[in-house]
Amino acid sequence: xxxxxxxxxxxxxGQTAFAKRLDDPEKTLACRAILxxxxxxxxxxSEVDAFASYTMEETDEVEVAKSIGAGDVTFFSKVGYGGxxxxxxxxxxxxxxxxxxxTVGVAWRSRKRGSGKRPWTDVHAQLPTxxxxxxxxxxxxxxxxxxxxxxxxxxxYGVTRDHLFNVxxxxxxxxxxxxxxxxxxxxxTREMYMTSRWxxxxxxxxxxxxxxDGALACVVVSADRARDCxxxxxxxxxxxxxxxTQHHGMVNYWNDDPLCxxxxxxxxxxxxxxxxxxxxxxVAQIYDAFTPLIPLSLEGYGFCARGEGGAFTEGGALxxxxxxxxxxxxxxxxxxxxxxxxxxxxxxxxxxxxxxxxVPDAATCLVTAGEGVPTSALLLRS
Amino acid sequence: MSSIMKATTDxxxxxxxxxxxxxxxxxxxxxxxxRVQVCGACGRLRFPPRPCCPHCQSFDSAWRAMSGRGRIxxxxxxxxxxxxxxxxxxxxxxxxxxLAEDPGIRLVGNVVAAPAAALNSVDTSRxxxxxxxxxxxxxxxxxxxxxxxxxxxx
Ligand SMILES: [Zn+2]
Numbered sequence: 001x002x003x004x005x006x007x008x009x010x011x012x013x014g015q016t017a018f019a020k021r022l023d024d025p026e027k028t029l030a031c032r033a034i035l036x037x038x039x040x041x042x043x044x045x046s047e048v049d050a051f052a053s054y055t056m057e058e059t060d061e062v063e064v065a066k067s068i069g070a071g072d073v074t075f076f077s078k079v080g081y082g083g084x085x086x087x088x089x090x091x092x093x094x095x096x097x098x099x100x101x102x103t104v105g106v107a108w109r110s111r112k113r114g115s116g117k118r119p120w121t122d123v124h125a126q127l128p129t130x131x132x133x134x135x136x137x138x139x140x141x142x143x144x145x146x147x148x149x150x151x152x153x154x155x156x157y158g159v160t161r162d163h164l165f166n167v168x169x170x171x172x173x174x175x176x177x178x179x180x181x182x183x184x185x186x187x188x189t190r191e192m193y194m195t196s197r198w199x200x201x202x203x204x205x206x207x208x209x210x211x212x213d214g215a216l217a218c219v220v221v222s223a224d225r226a227r228d229c230x231x232x233x234x235x236x237x238x239x240x241x242x243x244x245t246q247h248h249g250m251v252n253y254w255n256d257d258p259l260c261x262x263x264x265x266x267x268x269x270x271x272x273x274x275x276x277x278x279x280x281x282x283v284a285q286i287y288d289a290f291t292p293l294i295p296l297s298l299e300g301y302g303f304c305a306r307g308e309g310g311a312f313t314e315g316g317a318l319x320x321x322x323x324x325x326x327x328x329x330x331x332x333x334x335x336x337x338x339x340x341x342x343x344x345x346x347x348x349x350x351x352x353x354x355x356x357x358x359v360p361d362a363a364t365c366l367v368t369a370g371e372g373v374p375t376s377a378l379l380l381r382s
Numbered sequence: 383m384s385s386i387m388k389a390t391t392d393x394x395x396x397x398x399x400x401x402x403x404x405x406x407x408x409x410x411x412x413x414x415x416x417r418v419q420v421c422g423a424c425g426r427l428r429f430p431p432r433p434c435c436p437h438c439q440s441f442d443s444a445w446r447a448m449s450g451r452g453r454i455x456x457x458x459x460x461x462x463x464x465x466x467x468x469x470x471x472x473x474x475x476x477x478x479x480x481l482a483e484d485p486g487i488r489l490v491g492n493v494v495a496a497p498a499a500a501l502n503s504v505d506t507s508r509x510x511x512x513x514x515x516x517x518x519x520x521x522x523x524x525x526x527x528x529x530x531x532x533x534x535x536x
Contacts, residue, residue: 121465123389123396132398132408133430134490136528138468138501139476140396144460148478148490152456155511201459201473246436253455253478253488254429 005273007098009226009233010090010380012041012219013345018182018336021115022213027059029215030110031067037217038068042230043104050075050102050220052089054109054339056082064108075102079241081249083287083370084262086340087378091239093220103221109341110215118211130251142289143208145250146372147200150292153259154202159310161202164291165193167326168206168333170318171288175330178356182210183334207291209332216341218348234351237364238274238379242266250372262375263300263368270366270377271302278302282362283350284324285343286371288331293371294318301366301377320357328357343367344378351382391522394467398526403431406445412527414519417445418487429487448487450517452479452531455488457509474501479515479531493531494520508533 014036016022016029024032038045048070051061061076075096079085086109093105120141139145153159172188175181188206196205226233242265246255271277278301286297295309303324304312318326329335329346336342347365349355355362362382369376390396400408403419410417418427421435422442434441457477462469474492481487495503497518514534521527 118463123465130430132400132404135396136398137476137490137492138395138460138464138471138474139458139490140460140464140468144458144476147458147460148456148476151458152511155456198459198461198473200461203458248430251490253490254486256486 002099003273004094004098004236004239005275006235006237006381007223008094008220009223009235010218010348011221011226011229011231011233012037012039012043013217013348014038014040015180015216015342015345016214018180018212018214019114020182020211020213022112026110026112026215027063027067029213030059030064030108033110033215033217034064034068034106034108037106037219040231041219043219045069046071047104048106049073050093050096050105052077052079052092052105052107054078054082054085054089055080056339057109059110075105079376081370081373083289083339084373084375086287086344086369086376087239087367088241088369088376090218090220090236090344090378091241091376094236094239097220097222103225105220106217107220108215108217109339111338112213113337114211114213130248134251141200142250143203144200146290146292147203149252149258149372151202153292153296156259157307157310159292159295161194163295163310163313164207165190166313166318167288167291167294168193171327171331171333173319174328174357175334178329178335181330181335182212183330203290209289209337210334212336212338214336214338216338216345218344232352232382234348235381236378237276237381238270239376240266240269241374241376242269243374247374249374252372259296261296261300261371262373263297263371266368266375266377267301270379274379276364276379280364281324281366282364283328283359284326284366285328285331285347286326286366286368287340287343288327288333289337289370291333294326297368297371300371301368320359325359328355328359340369347378347380351380388524390467391524394465394470395522396465397522397524398528403433407431408526410445411519411529416448416450416517416529418448418481419443420446427484427487448481448483451482452515454478454493454509454511454513454515455480456511459506471501473506475504475506475509477509477531489529491529491531493533495536497530504533508536
């Protein structure tokens with residue numbers, strides 16, 4: 001059977017500034033990030049023949065391709081479920097390139113979520129089917145939907161607000177090292193966390209990701225081609241998408257075990273096709289729209305046993321020098337929330353040795369997409 | 383504009399927007415009945431409703447009356463920013479109730495002091511996971527009826 005293992009590599013990354021409000025429209029931001037990624041790779045835009053993004057991406061391939069001056073495009077793909085699609089964009093490009101459907105792929109996400117509207121405020125949009133069972137009762141926002149799972153998680157496994165604070169703090173500490181991060185100059189203390197306002201109790205302000213305008217992109221080529229690029233290749237070692245049996249999206253309340261989310265399914269596929277195990281991972285970029293997604297994902301991806309995700313965060317485990325340095329750019333909680341794409345580019349930076357919070361000699365990185373929705377994940381290696 | 387097309391009640395609460403599979407639930411609710419879809423072949427309850435049974439793939443189904451008894455499986459207390467109609471009552475509770483007939487059937491709702499009471503009518507200190515509740519029904523002004531939940535031991 002053909003394998004994706006190390007067959008492709010990420011050879012370029014690009015990003016715009018991150019801010020609560022940027023003047024450029026989303027299309028312009030997308031073009032800036034993509035052109036920066038191609039420049040980083042040393043590849044001409046006319047060589048691009050594949051695109052992948054999210055279904056929620058508002059700038060389509062036609063607009064991007066004609067704006068940046070792409071060549072004839074022979075593969076294009078969009079992945080659904082919001083942030084759950086982040087890693088799948090790279091996975092789709094890896095599949096296309098390793099099977100000869102294309103040679104130079106660009107994945108991107110551009111979003112004005114900081115200054116634009118919040119999706120949950122739309123009362124007229126045709127809502128996905130579960131909405132009739134949840135929204136009339138005031139379960140309106142992702143924070144409410146994940147808050148519900150969080151309280152149950154705390155109840156069943158003794159996860160505490162201090163555990164969630166450990167997650168928020170690790171991300172903030174890394175952002176404080178990253179001049180590009182929205183929270184670069186904003187340290188977080190336990191007192192700030194414990195006295196902050198509730199968003200949806202048990203989730204407080206600091207349990208929620210940022211609202212950001214910004215865009216990011218990366219360039220994927222074959223491993224052979226990667227050796228000729230400007231930068232040290234970061235190989236796509238293993239990929240996975242995951243829609244678990246009887247999964248219901250963010251309102252995953254109707255299966256036997258709602259706390260066993262898509263991470264578990266993604267992990268089985270990811271590790272099955274990899275040469276490495278969780279013990280071999282040097283640094284992790286784990287989707288952090290909400291702090292509880294981190295302990296839940298630590299369990300799902302096999303870094304600890306079921307129910308031990310909260311305890312895993314103790315003793316500085318997620319800090320530099322800890323057992324599993326986490327979200328080293330600051331992540332969605334403290335660098336920028338662009339549907340998790342900054343987690344991919346930070347994974348690349350770590351394996352190039354160019355992160356602002358570099359883990360010494362990092363050679364392997366787990367990157368995950370949105371947990372709690374149909375998701376995806378990548379194992380990257382240098 | 384018909385009530386079907388309206389997105390919110392006059393006081394800004396979202397109306398359910400049923401799909402074809404879910405419509406019977408709301409029609410039974412309007413009669414004060416809590417019913418859940420049941421497979422016509424293997425007899426398993428399923429929620430949310432869907433066209434066929436994930437266990438035996440039968441397209442036969444019926445709607446079985448529930449006792450209306452259940453327990454709180456989890457809950458949140460939303461605070462602003464919220465849609466205006468909800469912000470006016472915040473913090474309120476949103477709960478998940480697991481039904482006595484099958485704890486795998488879980489309904490999102492609100493625990494209230496009385497069927498027509500506000501979403502914030504129960505002291506949040508009264509809420510706990512495992513608390514016994516029973517269904518009641520409230521007709522919200524646009525002719526739509528929603529199930530709500532009363533604490534068995536208020
Ligand atoms: Zn059946």
